[in-house]
Amino acid sequence: MKIYTRKGDDGSTGLLGGARVPKHHLRIESYGTIDELNAHLGMLIDLAGEHGPRDMLLRIQDRLFTLGSHLATDPEHAGKMKLPELSLDDVSALEDAMDNMDETLPEMRNFVLPGGHPVVSQCHIARCVCRRAERLVVALHEHEPVDACILTYLNRLSDYLFVLSRWWSMTLGAEERPWRPS
Numbered sequence: 001m002k003i004y005t006r007k008g009d010d011g012s013t014g015l016l017g018g019a020r021v022p023k024h025h026l027r028i029e030s031y032g033t034i035d036e037l038n039a040h041l042g043m044l045i046d047l048a049g050e051h052g053p054r055d056m057l058l059r060i061q062d063r064l065f066t067l068g069s070h071l072a073t074d075p076e077h078a079g080k081m082k083l084p085e086l087s088l089d090d091v092s093a094l095e096d097a098m099d100n101m102d103e104t105l106p107e108m109r110n111f112v113l114p115g116g117h118p119v120v121s122q123c124h125i126a127r128c129v130c131r132r133a134e135r136l137v138v139a140l141h142e143h144e145p146v147d148a149c150i151l152t153y154l155n156r157l158s159d160y161l162f163v164l165s166r167w168w169s170m171t172l173g174a175e176e177r178p179w180r181p182s
Contacts, residue, residue, distance in 0.1 A: 016081060017074030026140045031071035033133040038064045040126040047119045052168060056097055060157065063090050067150055071137070075144050086149050094153075094160045101167040109178070112166070116174035120165050127161035130154060 007013075012020045013028060021027065038061050045057050066084040073081060114124035134154040140146055169176040 015074040016069065016072050016083075017076065019074040019076070026136065026143065027071060030133065030136040030140050031068045033129065033136055034064050034068045034071065037126060037129045037133055038068075040122065040129055044119065044122045044126055047122050048168070051119070051171060053097065053164070056093075059093070060160075063153065067153065070147060070150060071140075086147070086153060088149060088152070091149070091152050091156050094156045098160050098163045101163050105163070105166050105170060108166070111179040112169075113177040113179050114165070116169055116176060117172050119172060120168050120174050123161055123165035123168060127158050127165065130158040130161055134158060 007020075008023065011023055013023050014020050015027070041057055041061050041064070045054060045061075048054070048057075063086060066086050069083050070086065073083065115121050134151070137146055137151060137154060141151065166176065168174070
């Protein structure tokens, strides 16, 4: 099977279910940004090596593929297709992981500047891409229905990535630089 189909040469792409939409469609931007986030998480896993919650990050990557499959489905065919499920248990897993990390972190008294270590910086990049994905999915939801669990998961995931960046700063002995307005 060849990877190229030539069907998108006119600037359109197919959704699961067969509908074709322009490649700039908000639905495509939404799941494309989820894909970008997933790639940044792959880089984060690679940079971290043996440090950090590798299994949790791999689980998040899996969940992002699930989320992307829902966003890539034509809304008119959504109920007719068997897709992997995203649930509030996935949100709870993020919350539990954040709570566990929070127990070990110093109290946050200021905003923190991204950086201090390549792993921490990559974590912040992933957080920012996650927030962009969330904004796009919220905008999509204003025009077409989106499962509320997707919105909740993305919101919680960006929080998780922020807490994870702080945890990595502490674990790797990186300086957590507070923002002090000048």
